[in-house]
Amino acid sequence: MSTGNLLDKVGNKKPSATRRSTPQSRVKRSILKFKQKFENSFRLLPALRLVWQSSRGWTVARVVLTLMQGILPLISIYLAKLIIDTVAVSLSAADKDAAFDRVLLFLGIAGAIAILTTFCNACTELVNTAHAQRVTDFMQGIIHAKSIEADLAYYENARYYDALQRAQKEAPYRPPQILNRLAGVGQNGVLLLAMVGLLLSLHWGMVGILVVASIPAMLVRVRYSRVMYRWQRDKTSMERQSAYLGWMLTTDRFAKEIRLFELGTFFSKWYLRLRKQIYQERVALTTKQSIANFLAQSLASLLVFSIYIFIIYQTIQGALNLGDLVLYYQALNKSQAALKGLLKGVSGLYEDNLFLANLYDFLDLKPTIIAPAQPQPIPQPMQHGIVFENVSFQYPTTNRTALKNINLTVSPGETIALVGENGSGKTTLITLLCRLYEPTEGNISIDGINVDRFDISELRHQISVIFQDYAKYHLSARDNIWLGNVELEREDEEIMAAARRSGADDVIQKLPQEYETLLGKLFENGEELSIGQWQKIALARAFLRNSQAIVLDEPTSAMDPKAEYEVFNKFRQLIKDQAAILITHRLSTVKMADRIYVMDSGSIIESGTHDELIELNGTYARLFETQAQNYR
Numbered sequence: 001m002s003t004g005n006l007l008d009k010v011g012n013k014k015p016s017a018t019r020r021s022t023p024q025s026r027v028k029r030s031i032l033k034f035k036q037k038f039e040n041s042f043r044l045l046p047a048l049r050l051v052w053q054s055s056r057g058w059t060v061a062r063v064v065l066t067l068m069q070g071i072l073p074l075i076s077i078y079l080a081k082l083i084i085d086t087v088a089v090s091l092s093a094a095d096k097d098a099a100f101d102r103v104l105l106f107l108g109i110a111g112a113i114a115i116l117t118t119f120c121n122a123c124t125e126l127v128n129t130a131h132a133q134r135v136t137d138f139m140q141g142i143i144h145a146k147s148i149e150a151d152l153a154y155y156e157n158a159r160y161y162d163a164l165q166r167a168q169k170e171a172p173y174r175p176p177q178i179l180n181r182l183a184g185v186g187q188n189g190v191l192l193l194a195m196v197g198l199l200l201s202l203h204w205g206m207v208g209i210l211v212v213a214s215i216p217a218m219l220v221r222v223r224y225s226r227v228m229y230r231w232q233r234d235k236t237s238m239e240r241q242s243a244y245l246g247w248m249l250t251t252d253r254f255a256k257e258i259r260l261f262e263l264g265t266f267f268s269k270w271y272l273r274l275r276k277q278i279y280q281e282r283v284a285l286t287t288k289q290s291i292a293n294f295l296a297q298s299l300a301s302l303l304v305f306s307i308y309i310f311i312i313y314q315t316i317q318g319a320l321n322l323g324d325l326v327l328y329y330q331a332l333n334k335s336q337a338a339l340k341g342l343l344k345g346v347s348g349l350y351e352d353n354l355f356l357a358n359l360y361d362f363l364d365l366k367p368t369i370i371a372p373a374q375p376q377p378i379p380q381p382m383q384h385g386i387v388f389e390n391v392s393f394q395y396p397t398t399n400r401t402a403l404k405n406i407n408l409t410v411s412p413g414e415t416i417a418l419v420g421e422n423g424s425g426k427t428t429l430i431t432l433l434c435r436l437y438e439p440t441e442g443n444i445s446i447d448g449i450n451v452d453r454f455d456i457s458e459l460r461h462q463i464s465v466i467f468q469d470y471a472k473y474h475l476s477a478r479d480n481i482w483l484g485n486v487e488l489e490r491e492d493e494e495i496m497a498a499a500r501r502s503g504a505d506d507v508i509q510k511l512p513q514e515y516e517t518l519l520g521k522l523f524e525n526g527e528e529l530s531i532g533q534w535q536k537i538a539l540a541r542a543f544l545r546n547s548q549a550i551v552l553d554e555p556t557s558a559m560d561p562k563a564e565y566e567v568f569n570k571f572r573q574l575i576k577d578q579a580a581i582l583i584t585h586r587l588s589t590v591k592m593a594d595r596i597y598v599m600d601s602g603s604i605i606e607s608g609t610h611d612e613l614i615e616l617n618g619t620y621a622r623l624f625e626t627q628a629q630n631y632r
């Protein structure tokens with residue numbers, strides 16, 4: 001699956017100009033397609049680049065060690081032959097002491113090689129552990145960076161999560177495994193060349209038999225790599241579903257409902273049912289693979305056995321001496337192992353290449369909402385404010401229109417309120433302003449400049465938003481507010497000022513370590529807050545951001561009416577030149593806005609001041625009357 005496909009599946013609904021296709025452009029496109037396909041088929045090199053980038057030192061150490069582990073056994077074999085030959089000669093030699101000295105010398109070298117081999121083995125554990133950790137952390141970093149870069153739309157698409165799950169599975173071990181396999185292929189290749197040279201000197205047929213014996217096992221591996229790859233891709237969604245059930249059973253977010261609705265056993269059985277299906281399918285596939293492996297390897301053993309018989313026959317006939325017998329016997333053993341290793345390595349590389357698509361599907365994700373190459377600076381201070389002009393929008397994954405022909409203005413120093421029933425499009429409007437999505441039609445501008453002309457992070461810096469599903473960071477109270485503007489010092493006085501504005505200061509002063517108290521129960525000594533108290537903290541975070549516009553999307557819904565009144569009273573006094581957008585269902589709060597926009601099914605159906613709208617006697621007046629009755 002290529003990146004483009006994933007983007008299409010996420011659904012990029014931006015209108016595209018119709019292009020006429022000429023023969024040249026078709027040829028060009030075919031060449032490009034072929035080039036992309038070709039590049040996609042060879043993922044090994046970019047993966048090795050990632051390994052190299054993760055840690056150069058450990059990568060070099062790993063390669064050197066692997067090569068040494070390939071060469072040292074060769075030297076050992078040759079030394080064994082020299083020792084046996086010298087002992088054989090010394091049996092009939094006149095100067096036995098001199099012969100023994102020679103044997104001792106060879107033994108000494110063999111001993112040194114053995115110690116060096118042991119040293120390499122000991123280092124391997126260290127190098128592999130350290131390198132694996134570095135690669136894992138590095139790859140996680142890359143995956144995190146990609147996740148941050150991805151458009152919000154990706155997060156609403158199941159295929160994104162499938163791709164993420166597969167990438168997370170492959171990322172920590174697949175790239176270093178390729179390095180190992182390549183080194184292994186090199187190691188086995190060198191060993192094989194040396195051994196094949198020896199075997200050829202005895203009889204060329206031996207090499208032929210060895211090669212024939214190894215091929216079936218390689219074919220089995222290649223075939224089952226493909227089968228496993230397809231199966232794993234098919235099962236990603238089910239794996240995620242079972243992980244989701246597991247998460248629900250173990251996280252605090254669902255703990256209350258699971259107990260009160262007695263859903264524990266229900267979810268647990270569901271989880272086990274999915275796991276059983278995955279288990280059964282995996283075992284069935286692995287059984288088939290094991291049978292095929294058994295047959296291929298039995299054939300290989302039979303063929304290699306015939307070569308042993310040939311060597312022993314040659315020795316009995318006197319064509320080979322005892323040293324030759326040991327040498328050829330070992331050479332055969334080693335060649336068989338090397339050839340097996342070589343072909344296993346090659347088929348393993350094929351498998352790695354296949355599975356790397358899982359990693360690159362994710363790493364090749366490209367955001368569709370991008371900053372212009374030469375962004376314009378955001379006017380500071382704003383003169384005319386934010387303007388929505390004929391804005392319409394449809395979420396990429398649906399066919400319903402979420403916003404229809406929206407026109408509204410927010411001037412500096414002005415507070416507007418958006419009201420309307422659930423699902424009328426209030427939050428969606430804000431996501432467009434922050435460029436979390438692009439409008440399907442129309443323009444959003446600041447002082448006449450379209451927001452897509454600004455640098456995205458600068459734009460988001462100028463708009464401070466607290467959404468209704470704001471984040472609760474399990475960090476200290478101070479950090480929870482400080483995250484609103486980490487460019488300030490952690491101890492900055494403005495943090496407390498923001499807390500006073502939102503009413504969070506009163507809450508924090510009552511906590512055991514005040515601003516240093518850990519919030520939430522995820523870590524030791526954490527203090528849980530009520531929803532209204534968490535909202536005050538989130539509001540303080542929004543107030544801390546030194547922005548030109550502030551948007552509060554139902555941030556006070558869980559506050560008691562007195563707290564809400566105080567927040568908005570202070571808010572009105574403190575916004576100064578900021579443009580403010582309030583979204584709330586409490587119309588008593590809405591009253592204080594300079595202008596109220598009433599939304600219904602994605603459209604603005606009424607707008608004006610509170611008094612104007614009451615006089616209009618339309619939807620707003622009805623809503624207001626209904627709420628007022630409840631308070632009488």
Ligand SMILES: Nc1ncnc2c1ncn2[C@@H]1O[C@H](COP(=O)(O)OP(=O)(O)OP(=O)(O)O)[C@@H](O)[C@H]1O
Nearest residue numbers: 156395397398402421422423424425426427428429
């Ligand atoms: N991520 C999304 N993907 C697809 N559709 C969405 C998404 N978010 C919202 N919608 C749809 O868009 C419409 C407007 O939703 P929106 O959240 O903007 O309403 P709202 O006025 O803020 O509602 P509420 O008062 O409940 O917060 C709804 O019909 C909703 O189902």
